[in-house]
Amino acid sequence: EIVMTQSPATLSVSPGERATLSCGASQSISNNLAWYQQKPGQAPRLLIYGASTRATGIPARFSGSGSGTEFTLTISSLQSEDFAIYYCQQYHQWPPLTFGGGTKVEIK
């Protein structure tokens, strides 16, 4: 099973600042990685697939990068609606499909 590790667990950022979230895989997953955003009381929403392709309707301030075992989600200028929990998910080798533990982006 491929283990996904996200850091930090919590990220405190001021509105308008850049946020950088990390996701690591226990073995190479090429670019077979997705990112999801989950706001309180809501279902997750797809942000990025293929490590760097934005899903339909996702603002350009969200960008993904990385390949192999190290990946990054960057939010270039945080808006109030971006404060949420972010999860990465690998789909390179499955079952099982595996998620990282999440990074909570909170207001500083």
Place this chain on the structure above:
Amino acid sequence: EVQLVESGGGLVQPGGSLRLSCSASGFIFSMHAMHWVRQAPGKGLEYVSTISSNGGSTYSADSVKGRFIISRDNSKNTLYLQMSSLRTEDTAIYYCVRDWATGLELVWLPWFDPWGQGTLVTVSS
């Protein structure tokens, strides 16, 4: 608009059974693989089970294998999860999720989009 609406959650005793349903609309249901993903209260996301578009292939997490059965009825645009021998650790919100792919591809790389609003399953005596 793509919609996934789960139902069937509730309170059940340990060892009991429950069947979840997910009604799909706004897309051609028979052309997409589907999944169940769960989230225990205050915890992260956990993969549960997968079914291909034609129902011919199914997969499950080890934690539910032999207890949960995923199925679908393409004539009713509905996905199911039959859960039996339920344990307290199965308590979670269960999300129905669409795959972009059919699951019939030579290489199947599933990501989840969109997600239903979820249905809460509570296993407690």
